[in-house]
Amino acid sequence: MMIILSKASLENVYAAFVLANGARMEGIEAEMFFTFFGLEALHNKKLEHLHVATVGNPAMHLPTLIGGLPGMEALATTMMKKEMEKLDMPGVREFLDILKASGVRLWACKLAMEMFHYTKEDMYEDLDGVLTVGDFYKQGSGIGTHMLFI
């Protein structure tokens, strides 16, 4: 299972992490490729401060204007984190540790790294490497490989 994460709103990051971890729990190989804003989920200074999106998300059932008020994102994020803790969901850093311990390989997108001026030192310590899109496709070229874009 190759999972590409291109966003870093908390709900997308968790979806990608649960899918990768779930694959390993079923005995399926899993790798993740973090690109564009998805890189925030690997960035040491940012990964613990990701937010739920309250604007542009009709499923929040919150009028866009209210969702845009200061503090709304933080409030929604706190509420979501509380619910997740009840379900024994780890925080982002601990989840990365669990993924690595479970054998998930983590790759950062070279182009996006350059665009955001990130270096490997800025990122989660156990990152497996920085890849071009071509390298990532090569990683996923085995028969029966599935790719998910989040």
Place this chain on the structure above:
Amino acid sequence: MEKMIAQKNILVNEEGYLTNFAQWDKAVGEEIAKENNISLTPKHWEVINYIQDEFKKDSPLSIRKIGKSGVVDIKEFYALFPVGPLKTATKIAGVPKPASCI
């Protein structure tokens, strides 16, 4: 349904999990492990005992919980039960498959 495991008729579900924990014993565990290509070491038994204790306490299992058990860390757990560790370990331990996504 019933399945012959270690010369005994054992009640299992369609995935091979025991439906009556009282029918479990070490020989049953060993035979299920063999079916899953695992030869049990003392470390495996420590994990199996932990899983059974949690089951008796009605406390739900997850990978995160196993990692915090103090018995094994997650990396070791995957090394002991390489393919689907939580699924395989619970099957050997004779307890139901955990209904957990994490």
